[in-house]
Amino acid sequence: xxxxxxxxxxxxxxxxxxxxxxxxxxxxxxxxxxxxxxxxxxxxxxxxxxxxxxxxxxxxxxxxxxxxxxxxxxxxxxxxxxxxxxxxxxxxxxxxxxxxxxxxxxxxxxxxxxxxxxxxxxxxxxxxxxxxxxxxxxxxxxxxxxxxxxxxxxxxxxxxxxxxxxxxxxxxxxxxxxxxxxxxxxxxxxxxxxxxxxxxxxxxxxxxxxxxxxxxxxxxxxxxxxxxxxxxxxxxxxxxxxxxxxxxxxxxxxxxxxxxxxxxxxxxxxxxxxxxxxxxxxxxxxxxxxxxxxxxxxxxxxxxxxxxxxxxxxxxxxxxxxxxxxxxxxxxxxxxxxx
Amino acid sequence: xxxxxxxxxxxxxxxxxxxxxxxxxxxxxxxxxxxxxxxxxxxxxxxxxxxxxxxxxxxxxxxxxxxxxxxxxxxxxxxxxxxxxxxxxxxxxxxxxxxxxxxxxxxxxxxxxxxxxxxxxxxxxxxxxxxxxxxxxxxxxxxxxxxxxxxxxxxxxxxxxxxxxxxxxxxxxxxxxxxxxxxxxxxxxxxxxxxxxxxxxxxxxxxxxxxxxxxxxxxxxxxxxxxxxxxxxxxxxxxxxxxxxxxxxxxxxxxxxxxxxxxxxxxxxxxxxxxxxxxxxxxxxxxxxxxxxxxxxxxxxxxxxxxxxxxxxxxxxxxxxxxxxxxxxxxxxxxxxxx
Numbered sequence: 001x002x003x004x005x006x007x008x009x010x011x012x013x014x015x016x017x018x019x020x021x022x023x024x025x026x027x028x029x030x031x032x033x034x035x036x037x038x039x040x041x042x043x044x045x046x047x048x049x050x051x052x053x054x055x056x057x058x059x060x061x062x063x064x065x066x067x068x069x070x071x072x073x074x075x076x077x078x079x080x081x082x083x084x085x086x087x088x089x090x091x092x093x094x095x096x097x098x099x100x101x102x103x104x105x106x107x108x109x110x111x112x113x114x115x116x117x118x119x120x121x122x123x124x125x126x127x128x129x130x131x132x133x134x135x136x137x138x139x140x141x142x143x144x145x146x147x148x149x150x151x152x153x154x155x156x157x158x159x160x161x162x163x164x165x166x167x168x169x170x171x172x173x174x175x176x177x178x179x180x181x182x183x184x185x186x187x188x189x190x191x192x193x194x195x196x197x198x199x200x201x202x203x204x205x206x207x208x209x210x211x212x213x214x215x216x217x218x219x220x221x222x223x224x225x226x227x228x229x230x231x232x233x234x235x236x237x238x239x240x241x242x243x244x245x246x247x248x249x250x251x252x253x254x255x256x257x258x259x260x261x262x263x264x265x266x267x268x269x270x271x272x273x274x275x276x277x278x279x280x281x282x283x284x285x286x287x288x289x290x291x292x293x294x295x296x297x298x299x300x301x302x303x304x305x306x307x308x309x310x311x312x313x314x315x316x317x318x319x320x321x322x323x324x325x326x327x328x329x330x331x332x333x334x335x336x337x338x339x
Numbered sequence: 340x341x342x343x344x345x346x347x348x349x350x351x352x353x354x355x356x357x358x359x360x361x362x363x364x365x366x367x368x369x370x371x372x373x374x375x376x377x378x379x380x381x382x383x384x385x386x387x388x389x390x391x392x393x394x395x396x397x398x399x400x401x402x403x404x405x406x407x408x409x410x411x412x413x414x415x416x417x418x419x420x421x422x423x424x425x426x427x428x429x430x431x432x433x434x435x436x437x438x439x440x441x442x443x444x445x446x447x448x449x450x451x452x453x454x455x456x457x458x459x460x461x462x463x464x465x466x467x468x469x470x471x472x473x474x475x476x477x478x479x480x481x482x483x484x485x486x487x488x489x490x491x492x493x494x495x496x497x498x499x500x501x502x503x504x505x506x507x508x509x510x511x512x513x514x515x516x517x518x519x520x521x522x523x524x525x526x527x528x529x530x531x532x533x534x535x536x537x538x539x540x541x542x543x544x545x546x547x548x549x550x551x552x553x554x555x556x557x558x559x560x561x562x563x564x565x566x567x568x569x570x571x572x573x574x575x576x577x578x579x580x581x582x583x584x585x586x587x588x589x590x591x592x593x594x595x596x597x598x599x600x601x602x603x604x605x606x607x608x609x610x611x612x613x614x615x616x617x618x619x620x621x622x623x624x625x626x627x628x629x630x631x632x633x634x635x636x637x638x639x640x641x642x643x644x645x646x647x648x649x650x651x652x653x654x655x656x657x658x659x660x661x662x663x664x665x666x667x668x669x670x671x672x673x674x675x676x677x678x
């Protein structure tokens with residue numbers, strides 16, 4: 001132990017850390033062989049398995065002073081589970097690669113592990129295995145698996161002219177929360193009641209703004225809407241991770257259509273308008289270009305009666321690219337090599 | 340482009356990099372939907388999928404001045420494909436997370452990609468998808484999937500007293516190669532004909548020593564021996580990644596047996612004896628404690644006639660731990676948090 005009497009990852013050693021993590025991870029029925037062997041074995045009843053992976057780096061994708069270990073674990077799991085849902089599949093398991101500083105507190109690691117576990121639990125999945133290594137900064141890789149239940153995967157390439165474009169889940173919340181966090185860059189993590197730079201707000205308003213910051217720290221993907229959309233006959237679908245317009249650009253390109261959005265169709269909640277006022281931003285920019293909320297965007301044949309939770313925001317037509325109110329928007333999202 | 344007229348990852352941007360990588364990756368029959376969507380879809384005919392993941396960090400698991408991009412890709416894929424084989428399964432696909440410096444040359448990235456591709460090709464697998472992000476140092480996460488072909492997985496916990504212990508593949512080669520590289524820490528990558536610190540060698544000897552350095556740069560796991568062992572009735576099996584004695588310690592603990600090895604049963608090739616002489620090492624230490632060769636170690640019921648490629652090196656008995664010639668060895672491998 002070090003002088004502060006905090007037990008660190010380095011104190012436990014590699015195998016102690018692995019045992020500690022595995023001890024916090026109950027396995028659900030989809031995991032046939034869990035952590036502790038060379039590999040895990042996961043159920044794949046469909047005889048096909050959906051697989052997706054993401055790499056998250058401290059300082060780039062998360063900050064330990066802005067997000068708790070628990071929120072980082074939730075978010076890292078969420079963005080991969082959401083990709084599985086966006087294929088129309090049910091997530092079954094994740095495996096996690098962790099790079100950890102030797103000085104990381106085991107309590108923080110417990111929180112991170114619990115975050116992975118709880119986000120998986122939301123969708124009936126488990127953390128089936130992983131790998132740990134020492135690293136100067138925290139590195140997290142998550143790979144999620146899922147089952148299609150006999151349905152074809154819903155790809156980005158199936159949208160047809162005449163389809164409607166619909167979204168499910170929050171849009172712009174995480175970007176608004178990040179902007180609020182960015183307005184106070186030197187403060188450590190604490191109760192999520194930010195002071196803001198451009199004017200006082202009431203306690204009620206502060207609590208509502210905290211909801212946006214929480215949205216940045218922990219997305220709430222509409223997981224069940226993915227398989228639901230597949231059953232309804234969605235022609236194309238994706239997870240909005242980089243920004244709606246940019247991500248829909250992939251659907252437009254892969255499907256060979258234009259996607260025409262109507263700005264008025266999007267709901268901008270009052271709290272987001274307030275955050276926009278405080279930070280001097282147009283809230284529609286967050287809705288259309290903000291990443292990390294992991295909403296689902298899908299195209300459906302026209303005339304379907306979409307269930308609650310889906311909002312029609314536009315339509316597909318002949319042509320190319322994405323337009324909002326008739327204006328082409330070529331960019332409006334996040335490029336990991338050009339920020 | 341930068342002043343040296345080298346096209347970098349930063350020049351291409353995220354989507355340019357993704358397109359460039361995907362363009363170098365032909366998909367085999369096990370991949371039903373390859374790169375380019377939110378997730379890939381991989382065949383899982385067994386209705387179960389084997390999954391394993393590893394995280395590799397520049398400076399810790401590889402050095403760009405010691406290994407080419409191609410070798411790093413081969414090795415990163417190999418260590419995961421080997422974990423799949425060690426369950427008795429056939430690898431089907433990998434997905435890769437890449438953290439890349441913006442200044443990394445696209446030629447280096449091409450080499451890395453080709454390394455992943457070629458190692459997968461050895462076992463009939465493909466690179467089904469991945470994720471890239473910007474990073475100060477190169478970060479590689481690999482997740483491998485595999486199919487058990489209807490057989491139970493061969494775990495670490497099935498060894499019984501009376502079983503024989505057998506190994507397949509190279510042991511100690513990578514450790515010897517690393518020792519030779521460590522003997523010349525300031526030299527850049529070049530032709531693999533090392534000069535050594537403790538005395539001249541003949542050109543033939545130099546070429547043979549280069550084989551060991553190549554073994555460090557690129558393991559040659561005996562992939563086919565994994566499913567073969569499962570068919571033969573192996574009771575326990577694992578991939579030797581941290582060192583034979585340490586890794587067999589996991590089998591002993593999980594199975595509740597002692598594993599008794601005979602030092603004389605191991606083959607130490609002449610080139611390894613020469614490398615040991617030059618670096619002042621006992622070559623048996625490399626064989627018993629060296630990691631990263633990704634040999635397979637398995638236990639089999641006594642009396643089986645093991646095919647060529649398997650060498651019996653000991654037996655399982657009542658008790659605990661691993662002994663070599665009657666001496667208990669509690670450690671002798673690599674702990675990622677205590678080096």
